[in-house]
Amino acid sequence: MLLVNNSGEISMRHRKSGFLALVTSLLLLAGCGMLGLGPINATEATIFLVRHAEKETGADPVLTEAGEARAERLGALMDEVGVDYVFSSDTRRTRATAAPTAEAEGLEVVIYDLDQMEEFAEDLRGMSGTILVLGHSNTTPVLAAMLTGRDEGPLFDEADYESLFRVEINALGEALAFQMSYDALEEYAD
Known part of the structure; x- marks a missing residue:
């Protein structure tokens, strides 16, 4: 969920945490092989x-x-x-x-x-x-x-x-x- 402040801008704190969540999810998916890449050390x-x-x-x-x-x-x-x-x-x-x-x-x-x-x-x-x-x-x-x-x-x-x-x-x-x-x-x- 995005939080918007009084001036209509997205909270920077939530943008950073959203980005970190995205990166973490992609790394987990890659590690599990769900992106078709397989584990890095396969x-x-x-x-x-x-x-x-x-x-x-x-x-x-x-x-x-x-x-x-x-x-x-x-x-x-x-x-x-x-x-x-x-x-x-x-x-x-x-x-x-x-x-x-x-x-x-x-x-x-x-x-x-x-x-x-x-x-x-x-x-x-x-x-x-x-x-x-x-x-x-x-x-x-x-x-x-x-x-x-x-x-x-x-x-x-x-x-x-x-x-x-x-x-x-x-x-x-x-x-x-x-x-x-x-x-x-x-x-x-x-």
Whole structure:
């Protein structure tokens, strides 16, 4: 209700309180998603950055028996999470690690170029949904750092097949990386 003083002017006190009420209401509506904007910190993309599973030796090796079992476990976990896209570098070990997830989700494995990592990171930052990216001990932490703009720690040890990253990117483009294990991924998937 507007209050008018004796000279026919709207009371300044009520104009200020009306303006504050309007601003507060708009902020609450935006926070609740009623304007179609969603919460400001809503996750737009969840990107799982995973090193390939255990491999044989030699040039462009295949997975070991333990590696095949890990790839199947990853596929089952990612199926519980639900994946929209699967990316892999162009090696037999990464493609074989990605295959069970792609099959479970009915997706094609999209190959990315390791020589174009910055462009690939920028492409990922523009995507939404849940994304699985298979890489290597020396590329996975680097890609996490490219996505977040922060140092995400040292390269994975050559014997470490258990570590992976989950990168969350919100609607403002802010990204956080969480280093986790397959066991932590299993808890996340539940």
